[in-house]
Amino acid sequence: MLYNSMDKIAVKVDDLTVAYNYKPVLWDIDLEIPEGVLMAIVGPNGAGKSTLIKAILGILKPIAGSVTIYDKSYEKQRRLVAYVPQKGSVDWDFPTTALDVVMMGTYGSLGWIKRPGQKEKKAALEALEKVGMLAFKSRQISQLSGGQQQRIFLARALVQNASIYFMDEPFQGVDATTEIAIINILKELRKAGKTVIVVHHDLQTVPEYFDWVTFLNVKKIATGPVKDIFNDDNLTKTYGINYKVSIQE
Amino acid sequence: MDITEYIQLVFTDYTLRTITLGTAVLGAATGMLGSFAVLRKQSLLGDAISHAALPGIAIAFLITGAKDTNTLLIGALVSGLIGTFWIRGIVTKTHLKSDTALGLILSLFFGFGMLLLTFIQKQPNANQAGLDKYLFGQAATLVESDVWLMAIVTGICLIVMLTFWKEFKILLFDADYTKTLGFNTKTIDILITSFIVLAIVLGLQTVGVVLMSAMLLAPAAAARQWTNSLAMMVFLAALFGAFSGVFGTAISATQNNLSTGPVIVLVASVFVVFSFVFSPSRGLLFKQIRFIKNRRDLELHKTLAFMHHIAETHEDISHPHAIKLLNNFQGYTRSTLQKLVEKDYVELKGNMWSLTKIGFETAANLYTKQVTENE
Ligand SMILES: Nc1ncnc2c1ncn2[C@@H]1O[C@H](COP(=O)(O)OP(=O)(O)OP(=O)(O)O)[C@@H](O)[C@H]1O
Ligand SMILES: [Mg+2]
Numbered sequence: 001m002l003y004n005s006m007d008k009i010a011v012k013v014d015d016l017t018v019a020y021n022y023k024p025v026l027w028d029i030d031l032e033i034p035e036g037v038l039m040a041i042v043g044p045n046g047a048g049k050s051t052l053i054k055a056i057l058g059i060l061k062p063i064a065g066s067v068t069i070y071d072k073s074y075e076k077q078r079r080l081v082a083y084v085p086q087k088g089s090v091d092w093d094f095p096t097t098a099l100d101v102v103m104m105g106t107y108g109s110l111g112w113i114k115r116p117g118q119k120e121k122k123a124a125l126e127a128l129e130k131v132g133m134l135a136f137k138s139r140q141i142s143q144l145s146g147g148q149q150q151r152i153f154l155a156r157a158l159v160q161n162a163s164i165y166f167m168d169e170p171f172q173g174v175d176a177t178t179e180i181a182i183i184n185i186l187k188e189l190r191k192a193g194k195t196v197i198v199v200h201h202d203l204q205t206v207p208e209y210f211d212w213v214t215f216l217n218v219k220k221i222a223t224g225p226v227k228d229i230f231n232d233d234n235l236t237k238t239y240g241i242n243y244k245v246s247i248q249e
Numbered sequence: 250m251d252i253t254e255y256i257q258l259v260f261t262d263y264t265l266r267t268i269t270l271g272t273a274v275l276g277a278a279t280g281m282l283g284s285f286a287v288l289r290k291q292s293l294l295g296d297a298i299s300h301a302a303l304p305g306i307a308i309a310f311l312i313t314g315a316k317d318t319n320t321l322l323i324g325a326l327v328s329g330l331i332g333t334f335w336i337r338g339i340v341t342k343t344h345l346k347s348d349t350a351l352g353l354i355l356s357l358f359f360g361f362g363m364l365l366l367t368f369i370q371k372q373p374n375a376n377q378a379g380l381d382k383y384l385f386g387q388a389a390t391l392v393e394s395d396v397w398l399m400a401i402v403t404g405i406c407l408i409v410m411l412t413f414w415k416e417f418k419i420l421l422f423d424a425d426y427t428k429t430l431g432f433n434t435k436t437i438d439i440l441i442t443s444f445i446v447l448a449i450v451l452g453l454q455t456v457g458v459v460l461m462s463a464m465l466l467a468p469a470a471a472a473r474q475w476t477n478s479l480a481m482m483v484f485l486a487a488l489f490g491a492f493s494g495v496f497g498t499a500i501s502a503t504q505n506n507l508s509t510g511p512v513i514v515l516v517a518s519v520f521v522v523f524s525f526v527f528s529p530s531r532g533l534l535f536k537q538i539r540f541i542k543n544r545r546d547l548e549l550h551k552t553l554a555f556m557h558h559i560a561e562t563h564e565d566i567s568h569p570h571a572i573k574l575l576n577n578f579q580g581y582t583r584s585t586l587q588k589l590v591e592k593d594y595v596e597l598k599g600n601m602w603s604l605t606k607i608g609f610e611t612a613a614n615l616y617t618k619q620v621t622e623n624e
Pocket of ligand 2: 050
């Protein structure tokens with residue numbers, strides 16, 4: 001596979017514990033994600049997958065633990081990281097266009113006050129093209145379908161030109177064609193040496209799409225190469241029920 | 250008094266001019282800032298802030314014994330800010346929902362403020378009268394310096410908004426994502442909220458505690474109906490707010506004994522109702538019209554498709570068929586047939602019809618997916 005040098009760790013999570021109320025929803029998570037993998041995070045609803053990503057990205061403050069990106073604190077490495085939130089986390093009736101949303105991906109490198117210019121617009125248009133949404137650039141975002149909105153979010157992250165991508169259920173509610181289009185983009189990112197972490201629900205497609213996987217259910221159950229650890233044992237431990245995957249090979 | 254007379258009066262009469270300018274500036278400021286509150290789904294925020302300002306007015310009076318607007322409004326500002334940051338605190342520290350926190354602070358501060366007002370009114374001091382004007386506002390007490398203050402605050406607010414436009418926009422749309430880009434969302438949030446507090450406090454004298462939040466919400470809600478661009482929405486909201494001020498003042502000035510604040514709020518509400526009914530893209534009226542039109546088009550298409558179905562069985566597509574045949578089809582009426590003729594899809598000869606070439610092609614393409622994205 002493509003992760004030839006196991007020594008380079010892109011993301012390292014140490015003893016991470018997160019709670020919204022008293023009861024932790026993530027408990028003592030240790031995680032090392034090697035550079036250049038395309039990793040799935042799997043686990044049942046409420047397992048804490050979104051929470052894990054939010055804690056890594058500093059959106060939530062953990063009770064304990066630390067996160068490093070290429071051996072430095074996340075705050076110092078922010079520019080290397082891009083985020084695709086769950087689609088339902090924003091109000092799509094907001095008065096703005098598809099192009100405008102994608103442009104937001106450039107705001108981080110612009111910093112405070114500076115306005116996006118031609119260069120940023122060009123980058124945004126390229127990203128729209130990549131996700132096949134160029135024709136919709138002037139559309140009001142509420143008039144996009146769910147799958148199209150998902151692709152807009154993906155384009156916004158692509159504009160950031162990051163090294164590490166965190167995506168929360170990018171396949172949610174997209175049709176088969178769009179799913180293939182998106183996975184091809186993710187594979188391209190991996191080919192370019194980027195690290196891509198994806199919250200994923202469809203267990204059937206894990207071996208086909210991903211080379212790395214993390215099982216999560218409040219605690220980390222397992223993490224590693226799909227071919228080594230994607231088995232009934234880990235699935236049963238994660239999902240509680242006795243799992244018989246009809247996954248071949 | 251007719252309109253030209255009134256307009257003349259606005260320019261010559263000092264009091265009327267002051268009130269008109271004051272309410273216009275106030276309306277513009279609250280409309281502009283209200284857009285942000287509406288888009289953040291913080292509609293109750295304005296209500297909470299204005300009610301939270303009341304005890305500040307009372308306390309400022311009790312401490313200083315002064316009754317001039319500026320002293321009292323500083324009191325209002327302080328207690329408004331305290332209320333706002335308590336709300337923030339409650340939301341982040343506990344797990345109460347933000348509307349619960351808003352409601353809590355609103356009633357707590359307002360109750361306390363009313364208590365203080367009654368206490369003040371019981372005082373033998375003759376000076377106490379008139380504080381209750383802050384409940385419903387009294388535009389007539391506006392003086393030139395008040396208007397200047399409003400104009401300056403609005404100007405500063407405009408400059409800050411233009412400077413941090415990009416930051417405001419992204420925070421309103423997606424706060425979590427904004428954080429990951431390295432922006433301090435708390436700073437942006439405090440900036441927006443502080444200006445909202447400031448605008449509300451400036452409006453208390455004119456519109457009063459009870460109705461102030463309508464000045465924040467109504468212009469913004471109306472503006473949202475007309476546009477899909479944030480900049481346009483903010484601009485329209487400011488415009489609607491300003492017009493509400495001007496019209497409201499005009500109505501209350503020409504009709505004796507109507508107090509200005511409530512009239513301004515009513516005018517703003519008229520903007521809302523009008524916008525919800527008549528906006529071309531989101532309004533109820535045009536939605537209904539579009540719905541009816543779509544249904545008509547559908548009937549037409551169905552009839553055409555049915556005819557196409559019959560015509561297909563013949564080698565010659567223009568072969569005439571009996572109109573009687575169409576009676577078997579449910580959606581068919583004389584008028585749909587007439588419309589199809591008008592569109593050149595169908596030709597009639599006696600009681601026979603035939604499809605034209607365009608008609609046949611249109612029908613054939615009716616239900617294949619339309620891949621038109623002409624933007
Ligand atoms: N804002 C919040 N306040 C309180 N509890 C929360 C909050 N967000 C999530 N939780 C709880 O934390 C747990 C983990 O939630 P999280 O959203 O991370 O799950 P998930 O694995 O992403 O689930 P899904 O597959 O449904 O997206 C759940 O039990 C959820 O109820
Ligand atoms: Mg989730």
